[in-house]
Amino acid sequence: MNAIFVMLLGLGAMFLGYVFYSKFIAEKIYKLDPNFKTPAHEFEDGVDFVPTNKFVLWGHHFTSVAGAAPIIGPAIAVIWGWVPAFLWVIFGTIFFAGVHDAGAIWASNRNKARSMGSLTGDVVSKRAQTLFMxxxxLVLLMVNAVFATAIAGLLINFPSAVVPVWGAIFVALIIGQIIFRKWMGLGAVSVLGVVALYILIGVGPSVPLTLPDMAMGLSDNAQWILILFGYAAIASLLPVWMLLQPRDYINGLQLFIGLILLYGAVLLLGPDMTAPAFNANTPEGTPSMLPLLFVTIACGAISGFHGLVASGTTSKQLDKETDLRFVGYFGAIGEGSLSLATIIAACAGFATLADWEAVYTSFGQGGVSAFVEGGARIISEGVGLDVGISETLLTVMAVLFAGTTMDTGIRLQRYIFQEWGNIYNISVIQKPLVATILAVGSCLLLAFGAGGADGSGGLAIWPLFGTTNQLLAGLTLMVITVMLVRLGRPMYVTLLPLIFLLIMTVFALIIQLQGFYEKQDYFLFFLDIVVLIAAIWIILEATATLSKVSKENKRNLQR
Structure with missing residues (x-):
């Protein structure tokens, strides 16, 4: 099948989802109120609580939730064929991710910008809150440790991306000052930021940079990981307007330009989907598509990490409650469009089926490299851009998104430690600097404790990321569902995705449990059991809470 048809069908479906379904959700389910005083105004402090233009906030939210996951997941999942991956991305974006992301912002916004973990104690139970936290x-630990490894690998493999990746930080600092002090309009600032970023991308291949091998006895991978966590720690303590917002905003614009370039090249080149629609000849050892497809593709369909960002940082910056439809639901559409582009790049970016099969030799192959190589070929042949520049552009896109996710992830981990300090009355960890040190320290402990001197220890627990992340999405939907029931509003829009997600997640955890046992990987086997018990326990807690709230509503109606 021609990739043009796949592209138009996917983008068209997501566009209709935003125009019609998100409007229904906003007006009939969440009942957004433009006059509601948001926490950004109520608790404005110039650091975390900052009322923000919805376009700038969309940039922060979208690039924070995107990361490298909507590239990695779909580029791996196409091993089962591009059609299953395509359908899950489209339906997941419209009926799962958009509802989940917007709902998490709404729930937090209506409760003084509290995180989903904190809200669970009041909405469900204290036991559920402990499990949720x-x-x-675990999810934040996995995301931060693994994304640091992924970024380090990309900077090592594509040294032409080093200058634009780090140069983008200085561009963002300048843009942040301009926006905050209102020296220029947003349109002019946008043009300035994007032009500066693409100049850096053009310069990158001319000045490839590498770190000295075994400096201080550390590999280049370990050196990059330490540098990245040092940067993330500083970034997480800075006011959001200074670096986080402008960096995410410029990265969001950069992504859309990159997607326009990639999709435009598809229109001009018209490549065929060389990968099979349904792959009947998967490599030996490839797990069953059902249910693993639904946890392999998380970001790009639905992801629990989004709920952490939505309730952790986004809700603290919401200027008007009605903005959350654009920020949350359209943010999910943006991520879905990136996943769709990834599927096309990984399935139409190879000249022949044999070339594609040479990459997908086992489950887990493909990933970012398939996206970069396949997308660069489409762009190069479609619009005539040099292959090296095309690879640098796509690599920078992936690295910048992973980097902004790390920025937000460390900040969120800092919030988690501070919330634990509040819950258990431990004043010392309520301090931002102490909480940040604990957040970064836990990530480095995993990175170097499980990975040795190479610092790649985050990969040790990564096989459980998909299931743990989707369990988290289910928990967020559970909290939203209980809130809707208490308000007497229709709950099916969140309950149906919740049921589907929990079934697939528990099913996947059981399958993985068997696999870990057969491989004698007892560490992951034990961790899988812990997550599985947490999942079942929380399902029971949620069921009991929903039943209780439903009975209370019936009694109130009878009075």
């Missing part, structure tokens, strides 16, 4: 911490 553990799952949240």
């Amino acid at each position: 553990i799952v949240i911490f």
